[in-house]
Amino acid sequence: GAGVSQSPSNKVTEKGKDVELRCDPISGHTALYWYRQSLGQGLEFLIYFQGNSAPDKSGLPSDRFSAERTGGSVSTLTIQRTQQEDSAVYLCASSPPPEVGYTFGSGTRLTVV
Amino acid sequence: QKEVEQNSGPLSVPEGAIASLNCTYSDRGSQSFFWYRQYSGKSPELIMFIYSNGDKEDGRFTAQLNKASQYVSLLIRDSQPSDSATYLCAVTKAGTALIFGKGTTLSVSS
Numbered sequence: 001g002a003g004v005s006q007s008p009s010n011k012v013t014e015k016g017k018d019v020e021l022r023c024d025p026i027s028g029h030t031a032l033y034w035y036r037q038s039l040g041q042g043l044e045f046l047i048y049f050q051g052n053s054a055p056d057k058s059g060l061p062s063d064r065f066s067a068e069r070t071g072g073s074v075s076t077l078t079i080q081r082t083q084q085e086d087s088a089v090y091l092c093a094s095s096p097p098p099e100v101g102y103t104f105g106s107g108t109r110l111t112v113v
Numbered sequence: 114q115k116e117v118e119q120n121s122g123p124l125s126v127p128e129g130a131i132a133s134l135n136c137t138y139s140d141r142g143s144q145s146f147f148w149y150r151q152y153s154g155k156s157p158e159l160i161m162f163i164y165s166n167g168d169k170e171d172g173r174f175t176a177q178l179n180k181a182s183q184y185v186s187l188l189i190r191d192s193q194p195s196d197s198a199t200y201l202c203a204v205t206k207a208g209t210a211l212i213f214g215k216g217t218t219l220s221v222s223s
Contacts, residue, residue, distance in 0.1 A: 033210050042201065042215035043157070056210065091156060101147050102211065104156040 002026075004105035006092050012111045013082055021077040021108045025094030032075050033095075033102060034067055036088040043091065049075065082112045116140060117214035119202050125220045132189040134217050136202030139183070146178055147211060148187045149201040157201055161187070192221045 005024040013019050025032050034046040045059035049069045060066070064082075069075040079086055089109050093102035118137050126132045134148075145164055149157035163169045163176040163185070175188040185204075189196055199218050203211040 035213075043203075043213040045210050045212065048210040050208075059210070101159040101162050104158070106156055 004092055004094050004103055006090075006105035006108050008108060009106065010109045010111075012113060015084060015112055016081055018078065018080045019082055019110065021079075021090050021092075021110070023075045023077070023092030023105060025073065025075070025092070026096075026103060029094035029096050029103075030072070031095045031097070032069055033093045034075070034077050035091045035093065037091060037107075038088045046077070046090075079110075082110075084112050086110060087112045115214075116212045117202055117204055119200075119214035119217045121215060122218040123220050124217055125222065126192050128192060128194060128221055128223045130192050130221075132192045132196065132219055132221070134187040134189070134200050134202075134219065136185045136187075136214055137183055138185070138202075138204045138212075140204070140206065141180075141183065142206050143183075143204040144206045145204070146176070146185045147203040147205075148174075148176060148185075149203060149213075151199045151201055151216065153198075160200075189219075192219075194221050194223045197221045 007022045030051045032049045035043040037043050047067045048056040064080045067077045089107045091104050091107045093104045095102045116139050147162045148160045150160050151157040161176045163178045169176045173190045177186045197220050199216040201216045202214040205211045
């Protein structure tokens with residue numbers, strides 16, 4: 001596609017439920033990143049996929065968070081047993097090789113009630 | 114010490130003035146430096162990147178890098194009200210994801 005596509009754009013879920021967020025990167029971009037941004041805060045790195053290499057999961061805040069990338073393209077971020085502090089905008093980005101900066105999707109606004 | 118630090122602002126400048134945005138980073142191994150602009154409620158968009166010491170100009174924007182001082186800046190000449198946004202500094206080194214600062218809010222008054 002023309003840009004990074006994320007779905008859903010908004011998600012309201014009850015505390016304790018699991019959620020899945022989807023990211024479809026720009027075609028040909030080998031690197032994919034997940035960040036989250038809480039209200040008034042900067043971007044917090046979550047996870048990074050580069051080609052067929054093992055992902056860098058160093059930013060995942062707890063074992064309730066996981067992500068996978070199938071076929072080197074679409075990625076899904078899963079949050080299990082959601083908590084209110086998980087409420088944030090989850091942003092996905094992709095970049096081509098060599099890296100000259102990321103293109104971000106429009107994000108998924110997650111609200112845990 | 115935070116990895117990437119920016120003054121949160123707000124930085125207020127009149128239309129037509131030069132806006133100067135600053136950023137410091139802690140990892141001396143950082144190799145690539147980026148400036149993103151984020152309008153309220155929108156996603157960040159890339160303005161510029163710089164790899165080498167010195168200045169890099171693109172239209173009204175100039176990025177400046179001083180690796181010895183671990184300092185990156187963004188100058189916006191002839192500031193316009195449409196430049197009002199939050200500006201995010203980000204740094205990275207090979208094989209790692211960008212680390213972002215919390216951003217500086219710029220307000221350009223007409």
